[in-house]
Amino acid sequence: MLGPLTSATRRSDSNEEQLESLGATCAANATGRLVRSAIWMPYGDIVIQAECTQFRVNKDILATHSNVFRDLFEIPQPEWHPDSDEESEIVEGCSVVLLTDAGRDWENFLAVLYGDPFSPKNALDFDLLAALLRLGKKYEITRAKEDALWRIRHEFPRDFRAFNELDADLTKIKYRKGIYADLLHLAYECEIYSSLPLLAFCCLRSDSxxxxxxxxxxxxxxxxxxxxxxxxxxxxxxxxxxxFQHKTLAWLRDGSVVPHSQCASSARCEQQRITMAKIVDDDHCSQGRFNLGYMIDQWDHRWTGMMCPLCEISATAVYERGREKGWELLPSFLGLTNWQELDDVI
Structure with missing residues (x-):
């Protein structure tokens, strides 16, 4: 069994924590019996164990993707003999590496590694995305980490123009109830600060x-x-x-923008503005919570055509300025620095 690693195995100071984390803790803490994963390669030459689950895999595949595992496997290991007394340290002739990670993370990650790895066409479910990110970061598996980061940054960008070009629904990550909160927690845990503001907004927009x-x-x-x-x-x-939203939508409650000074149907447009304000109020009531969608979301299609062209152009311009300001201030609402200084640590 490959136990705790010594300093001789460390490629650099930056790898010290990752390498030390490969030490044996799982077997000592496990209370249930060991479970063999479905990922059990018949020609595998190493067994990795996370929690109570064991996986038989190939060293060369792990080493190809992970600098940490490549360093580990470069350490000379004592040759195993069938009559060895160390039966608990060998499984089917393979050394065992004990990991401190969740077994579910490795189950998801290895399923990708031995299947169709890192296909940008496929939307990933959250569990797999989290496994790619956590294990990719910890074991320096660049492709896994970068794939997960790309998906999160695509769906939750730091750039306002990129936000405006997004599809209405998630396309790179599978949607389900609670997905925004799970992603917010993951981004916070992995220090993906550039996506935190939009993720926080999505959480507050989606749930009370x-x-x-x-x-x-x-x-x-x-x-x-x-x-x-x-x-x-x-x-x-x-x-x-x-x-902020209450302030930026003040034009719906007064006559500062609509009707326009040159409007030819001021009475009608004023009444339509009042109707638009009622749409906002009804949204709050129907959802049972304050609807934050008017803070940075695009112009409500239900408003289009309600006023004369002149009033609509004027109202749209004011609304867009409010959106831009809302986006600019979004990080500050969470107590974060501005977008330009909001760098990821991962």
Whole structure:
């Protein structure tokens, strides 16, 4: 069995923590019996164990994708003999590497590695995305990490123009209930700070603050429970976003923008503006929560054609300025620095 690694195995100081984390902890803590994964390669030459699950895989495949495993496998290992007394350290003639990761992460990651790896055409479910990101980061598996990062950054960009070009639905990550909260937690955990503002906004737009604080239900009946620090950040951001949106939509409640000074049907356009304001109020009531969609989302298609062209152009311009300002201030609502200085640490 490959046990805790010594300093001689470390390629550089930056790898010290990753290499040390390969030490044996799983076997000592496991209370249930070991389970053999479906990922059991008949010609595999190494067994990795995460929690109580073992996987028989190929060293060369792991080493090709991971600098950390390549360093590990370069360490000379004692030759195993069938009559060895160390039966618990050998499985079918293969040395065992004990890992401190979740078995589910390795199950998902290896399924990709031995299947159709890193295909940008396929939308990934959250569990697989999280496995690629966590294990890719920890074991320096560049392709896995970069694929996961690309998907998150694509769906939740830092650039306003990229945000405007997004599809209405997720395209690179599979949608399900609670997905935004799970992604927010993952991005926070992995220090993908550039995606945090938009993810936080999506959480607050999709679910009430009460639901977020008590736990957001997933499709399978489980709940997303965010850490206290994230719940605190969202609670503060929620209040700030409400105040901002209320201010930027003030033109719906007064005559500062509509009707336009040169409007030929001012009475009609004024009445339509009041109707538009009622649409916003009805959204709040029908959803049972404050609808933040008017803060940075694009012009409501239900408003199109309600006013004369002159008033609509004027109203659209004011609305767009509000959106741009909302995007600019979005990180500050969470207590973060501005977009330009919001760099990922991963």
């Amino acid at each position: 603050l009460e639901t977020i604080l008590s736990g957001i239900p997933r499709d399978d009946g489980s709940r997303v429970t965010l850490p206290n620090e994230l719940r605190y950040i969202l609670a503060i951001a929620h209040e700030r976003m409400i105040l």
